[in-house]
Amino acid sequence: QKEVEQNSGPLSVPEGAIASLNCTYSDRGSQSFFWYRQYSGKSPELIMFIYSNGDKEDGRFTAQLNKASQYVSLLIRDSQPSDSATYLCAVKAGGYNKLIFGAGTRLAVHP
């Protein structure tokens, strides 16, 4: 079992819709969770991080964490074609200063 799992997609949504991206992780000791965005041919960039159970909102983005279910999600409201990218979920285990990434979900927002 991979440490961080994501559906590879592609996830296709129409412009203006909500895109929902999901991630599960295997290490119950994980304490910090991150979402990165990677445009084709570019390097990953951090969008959001979340530490506590519940929701965290930042503009059009909402990260959701459920530690009991070992589940993290990212919601993108009012999706735009410019949101089309691969979204990488990353996990930091307690006591370790390294991020473990999932393989990413490719999102396509069509006009």
Added chain:
Amino acid sequence: DAGVIQSPRHEVTEMGQEVTLRCKPISGHDYLFWYRQTMMRGLELLIYFNNNVPIDDSGMPEDRFSAKMPNASFSTLKIQPSEPRDSAVYFCASSPIAGVNTGELFFGEGSRLTVL
């Protein structure tokens, strides 16, 4: 700041040749990470350094891979001998101490390696 600088951006080599990838982290960052990205395996952590000291190299695939950080402003990842399955994009990332906690790694543009 110029950001994390990697070289070369593209490398095409033949199987059996030695490959050296280079990275200059952002000045003042204490952590440096080497990742490898392929379609099949995604973004894999190979090794990371804290204050120039290797902390965790458990992701290094085999003895053909080695990494060094002789000073705070330079790191290398070497593959000797290279094999076709090493073809990937290799990313270097750096982070300050606070960034490690917030997960903010600053990635270079990557080195795309093709081994024929």
